[in-house]
Amino acid sequence: MKAPDFSYFEAQNIQDAIKYKSEDDEAVILAGGQSLLPALNMRLSSPSCLIDISKINNLNEIKIEGDFINIGALATHSDVMNNDLINEKLPCLVDILKMVAHAAIRNKGTHGGSIAYGDPAAELPAFAVAMDAEIVLSGLSGQRIVNAKDFYRGLFETDLKSDEILIAIRYPFLSHNQHLIFDEVCRRHGDYAMAGLMARVELDKSKINNLDLVYFATGDKPNIAQNTAKLVIDDRYDYEKLKKSLASEIDFAGDLNSSSEMKLHLATILINKILNKLER
Amino acid sequence: MSAKNSVNISFSVNGENFEDVTVPTRQHLADYLRSQGLTGTHLGCEQGACGACTIEMDGVAVRSCLVLASQANGSSITTVEGFDDEVMQKVKNNFLKHNAFQCGFCSPGMLMTTKEIISSKKKLSRDEIRSEISGNYCRCTGYQSIVDAIEESINEIN
Numbered sequence: 001m002k003a004p005d006f007s008y009f010e011a012q013n014i015q016d017a018i019k020y021k022s023e024d025d026e027a028v029i030l031a032g033g034q035s036l037l038p039a040l041n042m043r044l045s046s047p048s049c050l051i052d053i054s055k056i057n058n059l060n061e062i063k064i065e066g067d068f069i070n071i072g073a074l075a076t077h078s079d080v081m082n083n084d085l086i087n088e089k090l091p092c093l094v095d096i097l098k099m100v101a102h103a104a105i106r107n108k109g110t111h112g113g114s115i116a117y118g119d120p121a122a123e124l125p126a127f128a129v130a131m132d133a134e135i136v137l138s139g140l141s142g143q144r145i146v147n148a149k150d151f152y153r154g155l156f157e158t159d160l161k162s163d164e165i166l167i168a169i170r171y172p173f174l175s176h177n178q179h180l181i182f183d184e185v186c187r188r189h190g191d192y193a194m195a196g197l198m199a200r201v202e203l204d205k206s207k208i209n210n211l212d213l214v215y216f217a218t219g220d221k222p223n224i225a226q227n228t229a230k231l232v233i234d235d236r237y238d239y240e241k242l243k244k245s246l247a248s249e250i251d252f253a254g255d256l257n258s259s260s261e262m263k264l265h266l267a268t269i270l271i272n273k274i275l276n277k278l279e280r
Numbered sequence: 281m282s283a284k285n286s287v288n289i290s291f292s293v294n295g296e297n298f299e300d301v302t303v304p305t306r307q308h309l310a311d312y313l314r315s316q317g318l319t320g321t322h323l324g325c326e327q328g329a330c331g332a333c334t335i336e337m338d339g340v341a342v343r344s345c346l347v348l349a350s351q352a353n354g355s356s357i358t359t360v361e362g363f364d365d366e367v368m369q370k371v372k373n374n375f376l377k378h379n380a381f382q383c384g385f386c387s388p389g390m391l392m393t394t395k396e397i398i399s400s401k402k403k404l405s406r407d408e409i410r411s412e413i414s415g416n417y418c419r420c421t422g423y424q425s426i427v428d429a430i431e432e433s434i435n436e437i438n
Contacts, residue, residue, distance in 0.1 A: 001326035007284050008305040008350050030351075037308070037346040038327040050305070052351060078340070102415025103396065105328055107340040108347065189414045 003040035007049040014138055014165060017053050022140055022163035027051050029165060031074060034101070034109035035117045059167060060110075062086060068134070068170035073112025078103070080111055090171060092180040096123050096198075102190045115148075116166040118158045118221065121192040121255075123184070125152060126216035129224065130180060130198035133171045139164035152221040177203050183273045184217070185266050187257060193217040194258040195266035199274045208233050208278075213271070215250065218263050223250045228271070237275055243268040289353035293318065294362030303349040309335070310344035312352075313359060320360035320388050324417070331416035334389040335359050341396045360388035367398060371433045380429035382420035389416045394430050401438050406431060 009027075011017035021027050026048035030036060039045045053059070053074070060074040062083045069089055071080060077097045080086050086093055100106060100114075100123055114124040115135065128135070128148035135146045140163045148169075151159045160166065174180060184196030195217050202210035211233055213225040228245040235241070246252075246267050252260035285306070290299050293313065303312055310333040313321050324330035326345045333344040336358040363372065371394050374380070381387045390413065397404065397412050404412065409430050410423065418426060 002311075003306040003308070005285055005306050008287055008348070010287075010350075010353065030348075033348070033351070034328060034343075034346055037348070040306075041308070041326050041345070050348075054351065055354075101328070102331070103412065104331065104334050104341040104343050104393065104415055105346070108342045189411065 001041045003037070004043055004046045006040075006047050008052065009049055010052045010055055013056055014053075014059070014167065017051050017056070017165055018139060018163055020049075020051050021165065024049055025162050029053055029116070031113035031116075032076060032108045032110040033113075034105050035113065035119060035122075053165065054110075059112075064089075065170065068172055071111050071169050071171070073110060073116075073165075073167050073169070075111045077101075077106035077109050077111065077114075081106070089173060092174075092182070093127065093171075096127055096182055099123060099184060099186075099190070099193075111169060112166045115151075115169055116158065116160060118152055118156050119192075120155060120219060120221050121217040123182070123193075123196065123198075123216060126196065126198045126214045126222040127180075127182070128169060128171075129222040130200045130212055130214040131171050131174075132200075132212075133169050135166060136168040136170060137161075137164045138167045143167075145170075149222075149224065155220040157221075174200075177209075179203070179278070181274050181277050183270055183277065185270070195263045195270060197267065197270040197274060199271075201274075201278060203278075215267055215270075217255075218267055219251050219253050225249055225267075232271060232275070237272050239268055239272075242271055287350045287353075289350055291352045291355050291357060293357045294359060305348070305350055307349045308345050309337075309347045309349045309352050309357075312349040313344065313357075318359050318361055322385055322388055324385065329417070330386075331389040331393065332386055334392040334416070336392060336395065341392050360391055363391060363395070367437055368395060370436055371395070371398065371429075374429040374433045374436070375426075378425045378429040378432070380421065380426040381418075386416055386418040386420075390418065390426055394433060397430060398433060398437055403438065404431075404434060409434075 028047035030050040030052045059072045061072040081094050081097050133148040135151050179201045182198045184193035186193045198214045200212040211229040213229045215223040252263045254260040288300050322332040324332040328343045328346045335344045338355050409427050
């Protein structure tokens with residue numbers, strides 16, 4: 001359980017980090033390191049160099065920018081949970097972060113790091129997709145913005161180019177009739193989920209007007225279940241029908257904790273749990 | 281910027297300054313601390329799950345197996361050896377009183393997490409205490425005695 005050898009570069013500013021990264025394809029960005037370091041310790045990854053961006057100033061700001069809440073890449077999960085703006089404007093994120101690991105890990109793990117790492121079992125990538133967030137990337141040719149749903153390409157694979165660094169995530173505000181409801185099934189509190197669901201619901205009185213279902217810990221990336229969402233709007237909860245629909249639109253990938261069939265079952269019952277939460 | 285496999289860093293541990301020490305880039309902080317004789321910080325899983333290596337870095341609890349020694353540059357660290365203030369003395373006495381350990385492997389991490397609970401100034405229920413220490417594994421006690429010790433510490437100090 002010791003990391004392989006790599007070199008280490010402490011970046012003082014974003015330009016430094018971008019330049020260094022553009023010159024070395026095998027270099028990896030280190031922010032909080034709470035997913036990267038276990039992967040290194042278990043030798044699942046062997047980068048040539050870690051570019052430590054954690055000392056860069058002003059990359060952890062949380063602020064309102066126009067119609068968005070902008071979370072700087074280096075804001076830790078604890079920073080986000082304790083932030084007044086987030087508690088007021090995006091309280092669902094605070095509840096979600098309570099499910100992310102444990103306090104000592106949330107003190108170090110960063111929002112941008114979790115989004116950029118793209119672990120398919122992590123909550124935040126699915127949250128960003130369900131919220132239709134914008135991901136701000138900075139590279140040699142300047143900044144660009146990618147929609148979260150276009151950012152995730154495959155297993156730990158994102159739209160980040162070799163010279164780019166994720167610098168912020170921008171979440172649109174939820175209007176009064178929109179709700180982000182989530183649930184997950186895991187063996188122990190703080191573990192990665194066996195299956196989890198982020199649902200963005202738009203209500204017209206008590207009728208569901210619009211619904212986005214985004215699953216995590218089910219496949220290779222945050223999985224959007226568009227057809228299933230339509231079925232839920234039309235006839236609410238019908239286990240067999242929804243299960244069939246989910247099976248046809250998500251390629252469920254089993255892991256050590258649960259088989260693909262188990263994940264399909266959990267994904268189906270999660271819809272019922274979400275609907276029950278909605279009624280409360 | 282050649283590929284170097286060691287870096288020089290400066291930081292403080294329990295008030296003692298470590299100036300310009302050379303550390304291998306791949307070495308995590310727990311291994312470095314233990315190599316300096318600070319063996320109170322225990323290593324269980326080395327993947328962030330067990331909590332035995334929890335230390336305080338710049339005022340917050342972190343896993344020292346998930347922090348590289350090189351990342352500690354410029355920071356201020358407290359390990360279990362540095363728990364000599366009045367508050368932590370009371371916590372340690374409560375752990376002794378309630379027999380909140382058997383083998384002692386998890387104790388440094390448990391004490392560190394307790395320190396963070398106490399400094400949050402929150403009055404926690406037993407369920408909430410269990411939730412707060414959910415990131416620290418104990419394989420001996422069944423946690424009851426640890427929750428007892430933390431509960432009494434909160435009542436006594438906050």
